[in-house]
Amino acid sequence: xxxxxxxxxxxxxxxxxxxxxxxxxxxxxxxKEKQMINPFSDWEGASHRSRLDKDDPRYGRPVxxxxxxxxxxxxxxxxxxxxxxxxxxxxxHGKQNYDGTACITFKELFELYTVxxxxxxxxxxxxxxHGLVDFKGEMLFQRRDDAILITxxxxxxxxxxxxxxx
Numbered sequence: 001x002x003x004x005x006x007x008x009x010x011x012x013x014x015x016x017x018x019x020x021x022x023x024x025x026x027x028x029x030x031x032k033e034k035q036m037i038n039p040f041s042d043w044e045g046a047s048h049r050s051r052l053d054k055d056d057p058r059y060g061r062p063v064x065x066x067x068x069x070x071x072x073x074x075x076x077x078x079x080x081x082x083x084x085x086x087x088x089x090x091x092x093h094g095k096q097n098y099d100g101t102a103c104i105t106f107k108e109l110f111e112l113y114t115v116x117x118x119x120x121x122x123x124x125x126x127x128x129x130h131g132l133v134d135f136k137g138e139m140l141f142q143r144r145d146d147a148i149l150i151t152x153x154x155x156x157x158x159x160x161x162x163x164x165x166x
Contacts, residue, residue, distance in 0.1 A: 082117060083127045084163045089113055090133065091156040100155025106135070107146035124150065132159060 035041045053059065062068035089112055094104030113120045121140050127133045135150045152159075 079123075079126060080163060082119070082123050083130065083132065084159065085116060086113060086120075086123050086127055087132055087152055087156065087159045089116075090150060090152045094150075094152070100157060101152045102156070103149045103151040105146065106140050106148045106150055107142075109150055110142060110146075 032043075035043045058064075062072060086109075090104050090109065091102045093108065093112055094102040096102045109124075110120050113123075117123065124133060124135070124140065128135065132152065132154055133150055134153050135148055137145065137148065140148060154162075
């Protein structure tokens with residue numbers, strides 16, 4: 001009997017076909033690896049994955065380097081930019097104080113800022129959460145709260161440094 005030797009599998013055809021097959025194989029392997037660590041996966045063999053732990057610093061966070069993480073970073077940058085623009089508008093159009101802060105009424109700010117964005121109140125709440133602005137009440141409503149003063153708590157130079165803008 002002749003001895004049988006194992007030769008590597010050869011795909012006949014153009015180089016583009018070979019590259020497409022290898023690319024598909026690579027994607028299939030990556031998908032399988034992700035399914036093995038996915039806590040909701042029903043794949044056989046995925047039971048050896050580690051359990052979720054609330055004490056894990058990555059708990060509730062997207063996988064590093066994923067598109068989800070990238071979208072989150074980009075959204076955070078956009079929100080930071082809107083907060084910075086809002087603070088600059090308060091500084092430029094409000095009554096400036098000697099200590100570098102400023103104040104403006106909600107009505108004035110609403111009329112100015114709606115040209116830029118329709119999310120005035122949401123950005124104000126976010127800016128207050130970061131300790132950049134202050135105003136009375138939990139939520140501001142157009143017409144009802146027109147006379148409420150919105151105060152820029154930190155000097156504009158400090159805010160620009162915070163957002164790394166000269």
